[in-house]
Every structure is written in C-alpha cells, then in structure tokens.
Amino acid sequence: MDIFLPIAHMDVNLLLILSFGLIVGLLSGLVGVGGGFLITPLLIFTGVPPLVAVATGSAQIVGTSAAGSYAHWRLGNVDFKMAILLLLGSWTGGGIGVFVARALQQSGQFGNIVTFLYVVLLGIIGISMLIESVNAIRRHTGASTGSASKPQDKKGWMEKLPMQMSFPVSNLQLSIIIPLVLGVGVGVLTSLMGVGGGFIMVPIMIYMLKMPTKVVVGTSLFQLLFTTAVVASMQAGINHAVDPFLALSLILGSVLGTHWGTLMGVRLPAEQLRLVLALVVVGVAVKMLWGLLVTPDQLYSLSVLLQ
Amino acid sequence: MKYLNVFIGLAALLVNQAAAAAGHSLLTELQTEHVDVTMTFTGSDTLIYGALSRPGDVIIKVTSPNISVDLTHKKAIGPFWLDSGKLTVRHTPGLYYLMSSRPINKLLPARDQLKYGLHLQDALKQAQVDAAAARAMGNWQKAFLDLKQDTGLFRELPHAVKLVEKRLFSATIELPANIPLGTYHLDIYLVQNGRIISHQTRNLEVNQVQLEHWVANAVNQHSWLFGIAFTIFALFLGLTLGMALRRGSDS
Numbered sequence: 002m003d004i005f006l007p008i009a010h011m012d013v014n015l016l017l018i019l020s021f022g023l024i025v026g027l028l029s030g031l032v033g034v035g036g037g038f039l040i041t042p043l044l045i046f047t048g049v050p051p052l053v054a055v056a057t058g059s060a061q062i063v064g065t066s067a068a069g070s071y072a073h074w075r076l077g078n079v080d081f082k083m084a085i086l087l088l089l090g091s092w093t094g095g096g097i098g099v100f101v102a103r104a105l106q107q108s109g110q111f112g113n114i115v116t117f118l119y120v121v122l123l124g125i126i127g128i129s130m131l132i133e134s135v136n137a138i139r140r141h142t143g144a145s146t147g148s149a150s151k152p153q154d155k156k157g158w159m160e161k162l163p164m165q166m167s168f169p170v171s172n173l174q175l176s177i178i179i180p181l182v183l184g185v186g187v188g189v190l191t192s193l194m195g196v197g198g199g200f201i202m203v204p205i206m207i208y209m210l211k212m213p214t215k216v217v218v219g220t221s222l223f224q225l226l227f228t229t230a231v232v233a234s235m236q237a238g239i240n241h242a243v244d245p246f247l248a249l250s251l252i253l254g255s256v257l258g259t260h261w262g263t264l265m266g267v268r269l270p271a272e273q274l275r276l277v278l279a280l281v282v283v284g285v286a287v288k289m290l291w292g293l294l295v296t297p298d299q300l301y302s303l304s305v306l307l308q
Numbered sequence: 309m310k311y312l313n314v315f316i317g318l319a320a321l322l323v324n325q326a327a328a329a330a331g332h333s334l335l336t337e338l339q340t341e342h343v344d345v346t347m348t349f350t351g352s353d354t355l356i357y358g359a360l361s362r363p364g365d366v367i368i369k370v371t372s373p374n375i376s377v378d379l380t381h382k383k384a385i386g387p388f389w390l391d392s393g394k395l396t397v398r399h400t401p402g403l404y405y406l407m408s409s410r411p412i413n414k415l416l417p418a419r420d421q422l423k424y425g426l427h428l429q430d431a432l433k434q435a436q437v438d439a440a441a442a443r444a445m446g447n448w449q450k451a452f453l454d455l456k457q458d459t460g461l462f463r464e465l466p467h468a469v470k471l472v473e474k475r476l477f478s479a480t481i482e483l484p485a486n487i488p489l490g491t492y493h494l495d496i497y498l499v500q501n502g503r504i505i506s507h508q509t510r511n512l513e514v515n516q517v518q519l520e521h522w523v524a525n526a527v528n529q530h531s532w533l534f535g536i537a538f539t540i541f542a543l544f545l546g547l548t549l550g551m552a553l554r555r556g557s558d559s
Contacts, residue, residue: 068550109394237535
C-alpha cells in the first residue's frame with residue numbers, strides 16, 4: 002500500500018505512516034502526554050526531509066489535540082486569560098521560528114539543528130521520565146501525579162516582576178511577562194521541532210506557577226492547539242513544507258490510537274506504562290545521537306529543492 | 309506479457325514496412341506518450357520499440373527537464389558528523405538514462421560520444437554552481453554522479469535495448485517514483501560501423517494528474533490559502549473523529 006507524497010516527493014508505505022500515528026497516539030492516550038516529539042523523529046528516520054517532517058508534525062498535532070481541547074473547554078478547564086497571553090507569546094515565537102527554519106534550510110543547517118535539539122530534548126525528557134517512573138515503581142505507592150500542593154517557596158523573584166495581573170480561573174496573581182515569555186519559547190520549539198510543547202508547559206505551570214492541575218491540562222491543550230494551528234499555516238504559507246497526505250494519515254492513526262490508549266489506560270498500571278514511554282523516548286534520542294556519532298556510509302547527500 | 313510480445317512483433321513489422329516505404333532508416337514508437345503521476349504512483353515502465361531499415365545498433369538517451377538540487381557534505385566536527393556546506397547545483401537533468409544494445413564505447417569513437425552527450429558526466433555540461441561553494445565541496449561532480457546512480461536517476465544500461473535480427477528493437481524505460489515532472493526527451497540513434505546514421509526524437513510527458521496535481525498546485529501556488537484551509541480541515545477532522553469515537557464508546 003504505497004502512496005506518493007506530493008510535497009516530501011517520495012513514496013511511503015501508507016500502513017507504516019498509519020501505524021506511526023497509531024503507536025504514538027496509543028502511547029499518548031495511555032500516558033497522557035502529546036506525541037509530537039516522537040512523530041517528527043520517526044518521519045525523519047523514514048527519510049522525510051527534516052523541514053517537511055517538522056511542518057507536517059505541527060499539522061498532525063492540530064488534528065490530534067482538537068477533540069481533547071474541546072472536551073476540556075466544555076468542562077471549563079481552560080483559563081482563557083492565561084491562554085490568550087500564552088498564545089500572544091507563542092504566535093510571536095512561532096512566527097520567528099518559521100523564518101529561522103527557512104534561513105537554516107537555505108544554509109543547509111536545518112537537519113543538524115533539528116537533530117541536536119531532539120537529542121538534547123528527548124534525552125532530558127526521557128531520562129527524567131525514566132528516573133521518575135523507576136522511583137514510582139520502587140515506592141509502589143500507586144499515585145503517579147505527584148503532589149501539587151507544596152509550600153510556596155520559589156515564587157519570590159516572580160512576584161517582583163512588573164505588570165502583575167490576577168487570573169481568577171487559576172486562582173493566582175502573576176506578571177503577564179511570564180506567560181508571554183513562556184509562550185515565545187514554546188512557539189519557537191513548535192516551528193523548529195514540530196512539537197506542541199506540552200511537556201515543557203505542563204511542568205512549568207504545575208511546579209513554577211502553581212496552577213491547579215486540572216486547569217493546567219485544559220489550558221495547555223487549548224494553547225498548543227492554536228499555536229500549532231498558526232505555525233502549521235505559516236509553515237505551509239512560507240516554507241511550502243506541510244504534506245497533506247502525510248498529515249492526514251498521521252491524524253487518522255493518532256486519533257484512533259489516542260482513543261484506544263485512553264480506554265486501555267484505565268485498566269493498565271500507570272507506572273509501568275510511563276516506564277515503557279520513557280524507554281521509547283530514550284531509545285529515539287540514542288538513535289538520533291548515534292546518527293551523529295557514527296561515520297556515515299555516504300558523506301554526500303542530494304536533495305531536491307522545495308519550491 | 310505474451311500478448312504484449314505479439315503486439316510488439318506485429319507493430320514492429322508494420323513499422324518496418326512503413327519505414328522501407330518512406331525511405332527512413334529508423335522508425336520508433338512509444339507505448340504511451342504520457343506518464344501519469346497519481347497518488348499511488350510508484351514508478352512506471354514505458355515500452356519503446358521500432359524498426360531499422362538497415363542493420364545496426366541502437367542507443368536511446370532519455371533526458372528529463374533540468375532541475376536544481378542541493379548537494380550536502382558531512383564532515384567530522386569534534387565527535388559529530390555534521391552537514392557542513394551545501395552546494396546548489398542548477399540546470400542538470402533530474403533523470404538521465406543511456407540505454408543501448410551494446411556498450412556505447414564499443415559503438416562510437418570518443419569524439420562522437422562527447423558530441424552527442426553519451427556519457428553520464430555529460431549531464432553536468434550545463435550545470436551552474438557557486439564557484440566558492442564548489443571549491444569547498446571537494447570533488448562534487450563525482451559525488452553528484454555517484455548519488456544519482458545510487459538512487460537510480462542516472463543509469464547506464466549497455467544491454468537494455470533488445471535487437472531482433474538487427475531489424476527490430478525494443479526497450480523498456482523504467483522510471484522510479486521520485487522523478488521530476490515535465491517533458492522528457494528521448495533521443496534514439498541508429499549506429500552502423502562506428503557512425504550515427506539516423507537520429508529520431510520523441511517526447512514523453514510526465515505529469516501529476518488528478519488529486520496529486522491539484523494538491524501540488526495548491527501547496528505551491530496558493531500556499532497561504534492552502535495552509536490555512538488545510539489546518540482548519542485538520543482541526544475539524546480531528547474534532548469530529550475524536551468526538552465520534554468518544555460517543556461510540558460511551559453508548
């Protein structure tokens with residue numbers, strides 16, 4: 002079952018792409034994280050040009066996170082004031098990132114930068130998940146979400162920032178600089194890596210900003226949906242790098258996968274699942290690092306220019 | 309396949325008679341003049357056949373439209389192998405096949421081979437590169453030709469043209485999936501005693517059709533409109549699918 006991808010300009014096995022979506026969706030449904038940071042490396046391993054993989058990855062997240070965002074919005078779990086400020090930041094960051102991606106692509110450095118970013122990012126996420134899940138299994142306490150109600154000790158410097166604003170939904174007082182800066186960072190990552198950025202956003206919101214966990218999940222999903230939507234439009238508009246057939250196959254697979262994952266997750270032990278995901282993430286990081294360290298068979302490579 | 313062979317035989321016979329009648333020494337026919345790149349395109353085989361009024365050997369050169377490609381070079385920087393340097397090579401055929409009934413260097417003297425572009429390196433005749441970037445690349449011509457041959461876009465096929473009694477010929481042009489689009493030029497040469505005694509040209513149109521054409525057009529010509537419309541479509545597809553699944557499992 003091969004299909005010809007008009008933008009990546011290659012033929013791929015449709016079932017392979019569907020199963021990428023399915024597996025990553027399954028993992029994210031089981032564990033409750035977005036899977037953007039696994040889709041892009043898998044596409045690059047398949048031979049999709051890095052810029053097309055990153056741009057198509059962000060379009061895939063739009064489709065995958067839409068239903069979840071809607072559900073949380075209906076439940077009232079979105080802090081809109083916070084989300085709008087985050088979005089103002091992430092749209093700016095995303096816009097900058099798209100142009101940076103174009104400049105890097107033109108100078109031939111995009112592949113290097115993406116690989117390095119992924120090795121570092123997946124390395125950090127994977128190892129910290131690994132440590133956390135091993136500890137959790139050792140303690141064998143059952144609860145894996147961690148305690149959100151620690152005493153407020155690290156908030157000192159944040160309170161000194163100007164432009165404080167109150168966020169009634171999250172029940173906190175915060176300088177608007179913080180969500181704006183956080184948004185810019187996440188937006189740049191979306192453009193350069195094709196990820197939603199939930200894995201950075203969620204811990205910062207929970208541990209640094211002390212937002213209630215329920216609101217964190219809804220707000221970060223809402224914000225990453227509209228960040229990836231704008232970044233995907235810009236990647237298509239400026240870099241012509243979103244492959245529609247690839248994106249649709251991934252969305253189909255991952256929506257199904259997420260759904261089944263969520264159903265199965267209720268019955269499966271959470272710590273062991275986190276361990277599996279941690280091992281997958283570390284594995285992908287190691288494979289990417291290996292690609293940088295091992296002497297390549299071919300020192301030269303050819304690529305057809307994107308129009 | 310058997311049917312096809314009979315068909316070729318008959319067609320060639322007719323062509324041969326017509327050739328003799330018209331006084332041409334070489335007549336050719338293509339199985340099709342259009343290769344359609346559809347969504348399920350994984351390459352295609354096109355048959356070319358014909359008749360020779362005088363016995364000889366046949367050379368077929370297939371040239372696609374010129375394209376631009378990026379050649380990147382990996383270098384060891386510290387412990388890492390990184391893409392360092394990129395050379396944009398403009399004005400080279402995306403595909404270049406040299407098919408013949410015997411090795412070309414046994415058929416023609418070197419001067420004629422050069423004149424008619426019958427070496428793979430002749431594909432680089434019109435190439436344009438940035439001189440400074442090219443110097444930093446080392447022997448980029450060799451790298452370029454090696455990669456093109458590895459991916460099957462440049463081919464030297466010294467026995468691909470089949471001759472029957474030195475009067476009929478046939479060859480199959482095998483095109484892979486990732487070929488450039490546009491008008492392909494086929495040059496068919498009849499060679500006798502170390503000289504080209506007849507030359508015919510044919511065109512083969514390779515184009516995206518149907519959905520594939522429409523999509524490629526939208527992505528490249530109306531990129532913003534496509535980007536925004538596709539993103540909205542992806543959003544609603546995900547939403548509808550996700551909600552349908554949820555409702556399905558609730559009931």
